[in-house]
Each structure stands twice: as structure tokens, then as C-alpha cells.
Amino acid sequence: MSHHVKGRSRSQATFFPEVLDDFVSTENPVRVIDVFVDELDLIELGFKGVVPKETGRPNYHPAMLLKLYLYGYLNRIQSSRRLEREANRNIELMWLTERLAPDFKTIADFRKNNSEGIKQSCRTFIGLCRQLNMFSDAVVAIDGSKFNASNNKAKNYTPRKLETEMARVEKHIDRYLNQLDKVDMNEQDTDAAPIEEKIAWLKTRLTELRELKEKVEAHPDKQISTTDPDSRLMKAGMGVKVCYNIQSAVDCKYHLIVAHDVINTTDRNQLCRMGKQAQVALKNKDITVLADKGYFSGQDIVDAQDAGMTPLVSISDTSGNDKKGLLSKSLFQYDSEKDRYICPANQELTPRGTVTDKGLLYRNYCCSVKICRMCSLKPKCNKSPVPRKIKRWERADRIDMMTELLDSKPDSMITRKQTVEHPFGTIKLWMGATHLLTRGFKGVRIEMDLHILAYNMRRMISIFGVSRLIKALMAKSF
Numbered sequence: 417m418s419h420h421v422k423g424r425s426r427s428q429a430t431f432f433p434e435v436l437d438d439f440v441s442t443e444n445p446v447r448v449i450d451v452f453v454d455e456l457d458l459i460e461l462g463f464k465g466v467v468p469k470e471t472g473r474p475n476y477h478p479a480m481l482l483k484l485y486l487y488g489y490l491n492r493i494q495s496s497r498r499l500e501r502e503a504n505r506n507i508e509l510m511w512l513t514e515r516l517a518p519d520f521k522t523i524a525d526f527r528k529n530n531s532e533g534i535k536q537s538c539r540t541f542i543g544l545c546r547q548l549n550m551f552s553d554a555v556v557a558i559d560g561s562k563f564n565a566s567n568n569k570a571k572n573y574t575p576r577k578l579e580t581e582m583a584r585v586e587k588h589i590d591r592y593l594n595q596l597d598k599v600d601m602n603e604q605d606t607d608a609a610p611i612e613e614k615i616a617w618l619k620t621r622l623t624e625l626r627e628l629k630e631k632v633e634a635h636p637d638k639q640i641s642t643t644d645p646d647s648r649l650m651k652a653g654m655g656v657k658v659c660y661n662i663q664s665a666v667d668c669k670y671h672l673i674v675a676h677d678v679i680n681t682t683d684r685n686q687l688c689r690m691g692k693q694a695q696v697a698l699k700n701k702d703i704t705v706l707a708d709k710g711y712f713s714g715q716d717i718v719d720a721q722d723a724g725m726t727p728l729v730s731i732s733d734t735s736g737n738d739k740k741g742l743l744s745k746s747l748f749q750y751d752s753e754k755d756r757y758i759c760p761a762n763q764e765l766t767p768r769g770t771v772t773d774k775g776l777l778y779r780n781y782c783c784s785v786k787i788c789r790m791c792s793l794k795p796k797c798n799k800s801p802v803p804r805k806i807k808r809w810e811r812a813d814r815i816d817m818m819t820e821l822l823d824s825k826p827d828s829m830i831t832r833k834q835t836v837e838h839p840f841g842t843i844k845l846w847m848g849a850t851h852l853l854t855r856g857f858k859g860v861r862i863e864m865d866l867h868i869l870a871y872n873m874r875r876m877i878s879i880f881g882v883s884r885l886i887k888a889l890m891a892k893s894f
């Protein structure tokens with residue numbers, strides 16, 4: 417006889433009363449959160465409210481609130497309102513918080529007021545991973561990813577956008593003024609008052625837009641986001657979005673995020689800065705740093721080398737010669753012994769004076785006018801009647817050194833891609849389509865600290881398993 421699996425009756429009593437701990441298995445990730453937070457020195461990390469006040473209502477212990485948030489970020493429950501709800505019905509959370517269920521305001525205030533403590537907790541976890549020899553290869557990949565800000569695209573203004581909007585408003589004013597003329601000349605049997613109201617509203621809007629345009633033009637970035645003023649309209653994939661650029665340095669062996677930061681500019685000039693953060697996290701100056709061509713900046717690469725790193729960055733040709741159908745600079749081979757370039761027509765380009773561009777000193781190299789004039793490749797070399805000039809930066813030997821090393825390690829850029837895409841993809845999936853919930857650098861930084869701590873914790877649980885990780889964590893010094 418066929419039958420279904422039967423559950424236990426809701427009203428059935430048990431001989432020995434069940435305790436909450438029975439519902440949380442030894443391999444439940446929630447146990448890692450509990451051990452990690454209990455081992456933290458919350459006062460030293462900068463958490464507020466660890467020592468209760470002498471007077472007034474007793475407050476919640478920051479350890480409990482940190483556990484609550486960590487659970488939320490590990491389980492895609494980032495909002496304080498949802499955490500409040502879950503704390504009242506989720507058995508894992510009841511176990512973790514010992515059945516405390518603070519209201520959403522208390523939960524949100526904890527995140528808002530403990531930026532330093534949360535940042536230091538994230539760093540402490542990376543320190544523990546280091547003590548567990550997770551970063552022994554000392555190779556990190558640096559990359560940035562655009563995370564949607566809590567600012568609608570319509571609430572971001574650039575001079576072009578404002579001009580279009582102002583033209584649209586002016587057109588509407590003209591249309592209503594024409595209607596008003598017709599009413600005045602008794603051609604149209606309509607009441608003038610609603611039209612006048614619309615015109616007045618549009619004129620106010622026009623004044624607002626003019627004022628906003630002045631502010632936008634005075635802004636160093638020539639754009640303003642009105643909901644989250646720190647977010648920026650940036651290129652992201654094939655389009656543009658109002659976002660933050662989250663920088664991360666990811667360890668290539670276990671894909672743990674060793675350093676991160678929140679910026680609102682491009683990846684350029686971030687290589688050395690992020691590399692230094694990775695050096696501190698790894699407690700190792702001798703690290704290899706992989707980055708894509710967005711990070712290519714001669715000075716930044718030299719700075720990274722001077723700081724003890726081995727940067728490997730894809731070279732970018734920003735001249736646009738390829739697109740114009742002209743010979744690219746990479747086809748001109750530099751001969752360091754004779755300090756000259758050999759062009760694709762096998763002719764010598766010798767040094768001809770220096771030039772300074774954006775504070776950097778370059779030496780110009782070119783062929784004689786006579787040789788170039790007779791060259792069959794001239795139309796593809798440059799459009800100007802004078803010979804093609806090749807600019808060489810005074811520290812270009814360092815870049816050549818890096819290129820040679822990069823050529824000897826052809827897999828580096830594949831490793832880079834495989835390393836950095838994993839954490840960003842995972843975190844964005846956990847965040848959902850809206851990405852960031854908080855506004856401003858301060859809020860977004862706290863949010864990212866929590867996401868990255870949760871991501872690293874999840875990775876470590878996958879690598880070690882819960883009980884092994886707990887044992888390993890307890891054996892280390894926090």
C-alpha cells in the first residue's frame with residue numbers, strides 16, 4: 417500500500433524537552449559566526465556600547481548585533497527591517513542571538529555607528545586567514561567593479577542632460593504661452609487659470625534647472641547625483657550607470673579578498689594604492705600584482721615596483737592609431753643598446769629632443785624627412801607630412817622590464833580574470849539587482865566591509881568545513 421512520509425504531530429510532547437541547540441547542527445555555518453565574534457576584542461576594534469552605561473535602559477551587546485548582521489550578509493538578508501523579522505522566526509538566528517530580537521532601528525543604528533569596528537573585524541578575519549597560510553603564493557589580482565548606487569539615473573545631472581531638460585521645459589512653456597494667446601484672443605473657449613498655473617510651475621522648474629546647471633558646471637566632476645551625492649555616472653560594461661567603483665585585491669590561490677576600497681573614479685592610478693593595502697594585509701612586501709589595462713599608468717607601475725611589488729599589467733595603447741588604420745606604436749621596436757627605435761620599414765628612429773606631458777618627461781624619436789618621404793608605408797604611418805614621432809617616457813625601461821616578464825608568463829591574465837570575477841559575481845548575486853542599500857561613502861564602505869567579511873567567511877567555510885574552521889580559528893590569536 418502506497419503512503420506519504422508523515423511528520424510529527426504539532427501537539428506531541430517529547431520525553432526530554434528539546435533545546436534550541438538541538439536544531440543547529442555542528443556543521444551549521446552559524447557556529448562559525450558565533451565563535452568568530454565571541455573571540456573578537458570588540459573594545460580594541462572600536463565598537464561602541466561594549467561597556468554598558470551606568471544609567472538608562474540596558475542596551476544590546478554589540479557582539480549580538482554584529483552576529484545578527486553577519487548572519488544577514490551570509491544569507492542575503494541585508495536590510496534591517498528583514499533582519500528584525502527574521503530574528504523573530506528564524507531558528508538559526510534565535511540560536512545565534514539567544515532569542516533577542518532588536519527592532520530595525522536598533523539594528524540599522526548599530527551598522528551606522530560602528531563603521532570602524534566593522535572595518536577592523538573584516539581586517540581581523542583576513543589576518544586570521546593569513547595566519548592559516550592562505551596567502552602563501554603572494555599573488556593577488558586587482559580589479560574594480562561598478563556597483564549600482566542608491567541613486568536613480570534620472571537623478572544624476574550632467575551639463576548635457578540639463579541642457580536637454582531645459583530645452584524640453586522651454587518648449588512646453590512656449591506651447592502653453594501659445595495656448596494662452598489663443599485664449600486671450602477668444603479663439604479658444606478655455607479657462608486661462610490652469611494654463612497660467614502650468615506656466616508658473618514650468619518657470620520655477622526652469623529656474624531650478626538653471627541653478628543646478630551652475631552647480632554642475634562648478635563641480636570638479638561636471639556631474640551631480642542628487643539622491644546619493646557621492647555616487648557618479650560611470651561607464652559600466654556596454655553602458656553607463658550611477659554607481660560606485662569597488663576596488664578589490666583578490667588572492668589568486670583561494671580567491672579570498674585581501675583588500676578592498678570604495679571609490680567614485682576609474683581604475684587608473686589605483687594599482688599602487690591597492691597593492692600597498694594588499695602588502696599590509698599579507699604582511700609581505702614581495703607580492704605579484706595582476707591587473708588589466710584599465711590600471712595601466714607608467715608612473716603608477718613604477719611606484720608599485722619601488723614599493724617592492726612585481727606588477728603585471730596589460731599594456732594599453734591609448735593613441736587610437738589602430739582604430740584610425742595607422743601603424744600602432746607596438747610595431748616600433750626599441751633597441752636599448754643603441755637608444756633608437758626600428759620602424760616597420762626597418763629604418764632607424766633616433767632621439768630628437770624632449771617634451772614634457774602632464775609632468776612626465778618624454779624623449780622624441782624620429783626618422784629623417786627624406787627616408788620617410790620615400791617610404792611605401794608612409795600613408796599608414798601618420799597623416800602629417802612630417803615624419804612619425806615616437807614618444808618614449810624617461811622611465812620606460814621599467815615598463816619594458818614588466819612587459820618582458822608578462823610575456824614570459826602568458827597565463828597571468830587568464831589567472832587574473834578567473835580570480836577577480838568570482839568574488840564580484842558572488843557578492844552581486846547576494847546583493848540582488850539593486851546592489852547598494854546605503855548612501856554616501858561612509859555607508860557604502862560599511863556595507864562593503866560586511867559583504868566582504870561574509871564572502872571571505874563563506875569561502876573559508878567551503879575550504880575548511882565548519883568544525884575544522886572553528887578549531888583552526890580558536891587556535892589562532894585574534
Ligand code: SF4
Pocket residue numbers: 759760761762763783787788789791792793794797803804
Ligand atoms: S614612414 Fe618613416 S617611420 Fe614610418 S615606417 Fe616609413 S620610414 Fe618608418
